[in-house]
Structures are given as structure tokens and as C-alpha cells.
Amino acid sequence: MAPNAMPESSQSPLLEDTVAGAVDHKGLPAKRSTSGTGVAERAAYFGLEMNLVNYLTGPLGESTAMAAKNVNTWYGVTTLMPLIGAFVADSYLGRYRTVVSASLLYILAMGLLTMSAMLSSYNPHDFQHKQKIMSSSSKFEVIFFFISLYVVAIAEGGHKPCTQAFGADQFDGEDPKERQAKSSYFNWLNFSICIGLSLTRLPLSYVQDNINWVVGFGIPCIMLVVALLLFLAGTNTYRYNVKREENNAFSRISKVFVEAARNWRLSPSSEKAIEEGVNGTLSHQSSPKFKFLNKVLPGPKPSEECTKAFSFSEVEEAKAILRLFPIWSTCLIYGLVLAQSSTFFTKQGTTMDRSIGSGFDIPPASLKSFISIAVIFFMPIYDLVLVPIATIFTRNPSGITMLQRIGIGMLLSTISMAIAALVEMKRLRTAQEHGLVDMPNATIPMRIWWLVPQYVLFGLSDVFALISWS
Numbered sequence: 001m002a003p004n005a006m007p008e009s010s011q012s013p014l015l016e017d018t019v020a021g022a023v024d025h026k027g028l029p030a031k032r033s034t035s036g037t038g039v040a041e042r043a044a045y046f047g048l049e050m051n052l053v054n055y056l057t058g059p060l061g062e063s064t065a066m067a068a069k070n071v072n073t074w075y076g077v078t079t080l081m082p083l084i085g086a087f088v089a090d091s092y093l094g095r096y097r098t099v100v101s102a103s104l105l106y107i108l109a110m111g112l113l114t115m116s117a118m119l120s121s122y123n124p125h126d127f128q129h130k131q132k133i134m135s136s137s138s139k140f141e142v143i144f145f146f147i148s149l150y151v152v153a154i155a156e157g158g159h160k161p162c163t164q165a166f167g168a169d170q171f172d173g174e175d176p177k178e179r180q181a182k183s184s185y186f187n188w189l190n191f192s193i194c195i196g197l198s199l200t201r202l203p204l205s206y207v208q209d210n211i212n213w214v215v216g217f218g219i220p221c222i223m224l225v226v227a228l229l230l231f232l233a234g235t236n237t238y239r240y241n242v243k244r245e246e247n248n249a250f251s252r253i254s255k256v257f258v259e260a261a262r263n264w265r266l267s268p269s270s271e272k273a274i275e276e277g278v279n280g281t282l283s284h285q286s287s288p289k290f291k292f293l294n295k296v297l298p299g300p301k302p303s304e305e306c307t308k309a310f311s312f313s314e315v316e317e318a319k320a321i322l323r324l325f326p327i328w329s330t331c332l333i334y335g336l337v338l339a340q341s342s343t344f345f346t347k348q349g350t351t352m353d354r355s356i357g358s359g360f361d362i363p364p365a366s367l368k369s370f371i372s373i374a375v376i377f378f379m380p381i382y383d384l385v386l387v388p389i390a391t392i393f394t395r396n397p398s399g400i401t402m403l404q405r406i407g408i409g410m411l412l413s414t415i416s417m418a419i420a421a422l423v424e425m426k427r428l429r430t431a432q433e434h435g436l437v438d439m440p441n442a443t444i445p446m447r448i449w450w451l452v453p454q455y456v457l458f459g460l461s462d463v464f465a466l467i468s469w470s
Contacts, residue, residue, distance in 0.1 A: 044110055044220035045156060046197055047204045049075070051216075051365040052149075053343050054350065059120045059213060060142060064440070068343040074149055075339050081157025086165075087250050088158065095166040096240060102158030103228040109155050110221035112148035116141060117213040164189065170239050190466070191379045194372035194459075201372070205363035249317065256296055256310055256318040263295040290319045331406070334465060337413045341368060341458055345420065345451060348427065351440065352448040362448065367455055374459025382463055409465025416457035423450050 052074070056067035089098040119141040168185055200223075208216030296310045349364030356362055390399030400408075427446055428437075436442045 044106065044224045045152070046368075047200065047220040047223075048110075048113070048152065048217070049342055050201060050368045051205050051208050051346070051363070053346050054209065054365065055213060057347075059117070060145065064347055068347075070146075071343050072339050074153060075342070076335075077150065078153040078156050079335060081153050082161040083157075085157035085159070086161040089162050089165075090249065091251075094240070095162040095169065096235075096238065098158045098162045099166060099231065100228070102155045102162070103224065103231070105151065106155035106159060107221060107224045107228065109148055109151035110217060110224060112151065113145070114214055114217040114221055116145040116148050117217050119144065166238075169241055187379055187383045190375060190462070194375040194379075198369045198372035198376060201369040202363070202366040205365040209363045209365070252314050253318050253321055256293060256314055259296040259310065260293050260318075264292070290322050293318055327403070327406075330410075331465075334410050334413055334461075337417055338458070340417070340420070341371065341455065345454065348420075348424065349448050349451055351431075351442070351444050352427065352446050352450070353443055354448045364448065367448065367451055370452055370455035371459040371462065374456045375462055378460055379463050405464045409461040409463070412457050412461035412464065416454045416461065419457065420451075420454040423454065426450070 053064075053067045053071050056062045056070055057064055060067075062070070085098065085102065089095050093101065120138065164186065167189060171185060204216060204219060207219065293315050297312065297315055345367070346364050349367055352364075354361040354364065387399035391397060394400060427444060427450075430446045431437050431439075431444050434445060436444055
């Protein structure tokens, strides 16, 4: 039986050596001895994202400002698509099928990007070719590239939220040992991803900058194929959540808001009756905030004005979403800062002295490896040293709360941008001293290693902020 196609028998009481609410690939109760986890390779996305601004200013001949705008727009769409992907997974396909479908779409998208690179293939050092790129004869190539690029965003929407969640599904929250392992799962997941990224960023960015963009896009495509095969190989060992017969969260929450809007003119007597019902039976559980949503709760007596009543849990779900909005809006700034490592920082490095020894120039995009290296070195220190020490003082098993962790990450990203501003001031001053202002192809006599501290601080902020959001 295919995963997520759950027989009715799978919802019967399970044995003690099985996992409640989970089944295996045959739809039978999942045993603890047959669980596994699989996470598809993410190097393809970062292999594209880290050097995208250089591709737009190189083969596509865009200005730095236009390229940064296009990268940030694509990055924003890519960040929002997981909302749709999670909805599709939870409501229709399930996480396993969504991962497989998104991986196939990912492979198609990277294949299309490789084909688009073939169409605009050129020598990376032949800058005269840029003048021909935006001619009418090459508009098809540009359109084809951006279509392929946004197919990647769609694939990322299904891939990103489901791989991590599906991996977490392999742990039983009711089992003490597995619950403890699950608490560190996201830390070590990102640790493993960063190891892979640190090993691939330098060679991949070098290939893209100095050899051929076709090969530079083709390698991540091949990596995705291998990753999908490895993921499918573990199908028989995975645990799959039992799909419950209930409305999806998006549908439930949206209906609460719609009904609350309809009842906004509820008469004082009806509103008072509902409020009394809430205070009388659920005062110890009901959130004191956003009381206007309580208008959709059933009162002590049926009211003709209230067309439909919702359960207490449904209303509290809607209130929880509203409580998250301040966090989401605040974290938008962090997203803007994070995007600078793929646009502004990369273009900074392009203009600086990148030589190592004789005849080798380090690719500017490869400096993003320092983000991964910082995570690799600091994440074990955080999980194995800082968390136990913090637990002694806070009595929190996680050391500090998620909000505190996100706040520390955002503070570190702010310090990183302050350092980046100081480095940029020095870079501009050096360019002025040597008469290199408004000469984008000139090399400023300032070593690229000046950029390392801002990348390292970005990595430290990832350990706190990004992993917490995961």
C-alpha cells in the first residue's frame, strides 16, 4: 500500500512496541525498530542562490541594482512558497508524497536552468558578450531562464517544509529517549547540511565563475537525482503519520475569521451571553486577548444572530495565529538582512583582491562557506555546552526559550551588518584613494578576507535564529 493511504485498521489501538499515530509503508502500525529518517540534499538550492547575482550581472548582462532586485524578489517568493507547500502536504498529498513530487519538480527546474545556461553559454571572461545579451534575439533566453528560476521556487515550496517535518516525524514524542533525540534533531540536521554546503560551495562557485555555467548548474541537478534515489531507498523504513479525517488548519482558521467578521455587529445581549458562557466554563483556558473572536463561540442559549458556532479549540487556534504576527513581522527584517549575503556581500567581494598565491582567484560567492563553517563549529558548542549550562539557571530543557534564541540571532545579524557597513566604508575610501570609483571591473587593492567577520557572524546568527524558526 502506498504511503499515506491508511487503512482503517491503522487507527486501532497499537501494541506497546509500536508508535501511536504512525504507520509503516504498508499502512501497518510502525514499530520502533523499523523507523528511519531521510532528508533530501539542499546543496542544489544554495548552489544556485549563492552565485545568482553574478549570473545575472554576467551572462544576462543586468546592472548590479537590477540583479539585486531580481534576486531579492525571487528569494522572497521562495520564502513564501513553503506556506502553500505545507498546505498541500497537510491537506492532500502528505509529507512523503510532497517531498517526492517536489524533488522531481526540482530536478526538472535545474535541468531547465542547465538548458538556459546552454542557450546563453559564453566565456566567463568575455565581457563584450554582455552587450549582446539583452538584444531582441536573446529575450527568449532571459524569459526561459526566469521561468526555470521560478519553477525552482515552486519546488522549494514543497521541499523545504516537508523534508524537515518528515524527518521529525521519525521520532516518537511519547517515548522519553526519542523525545530527547527529537529536541536536538533540528540542530544536528542543520549541522549536517552545513557540512555538505561547506564542502560544495567553493568548488561549485569556482566552476560557475571560471569554467562553465552549464556545468555549474548541471552538478546540482545530478546531486538532486542522487538525493532522491537515496530518499526513495529508505521508503520501507520510514514512519508515516496517520491522516485524520478533519478540516485542514488553513480552512478551520479562515472560517473562524470570516464568521467573526460576520458577527462584528452582534447585539450587546447576544455578545454578553456568549461572554458569560466563556467566562463560566472556559475562563481558565480562554486567552484574554482578541476577545472579538469569542463572538463565534456558542453561548448558553442559541442565538439567531450567530449563524455558526465554532469550538473553543478552533477559536484558540485563530488567536494563536494573531499572536504570531508580531514575531513574523519582526523577522521580516532578519530576512532582508539575510538576503545581503547573496547579493551585496558577493558583489563586494567581486571588486576586491581575491588572489591566493599565483594564478588563483577565490570565487567571491565561496565566502558563504564561512557561514556554514561557523555553524559547524559553534552548533555543537551550543547544543553540548551552552544549553546544559543555561538549563542549570533557567530550568528549561532547551536552555533558553525560542523567542530568546531568535532575539539573540537577530542581535548578531545586526552586529554583522554594522561590521559590513564599516568594511564598505573602507572599501569605498580605498577606491577613492586609487581613483577606482565607478570602475566595476577594476580590482580594489583591499583583501577579500575583510569580509570574513560578517559572514562568520551570519553563521552564528543562523545557529540561534534560523534553526529556531525551523
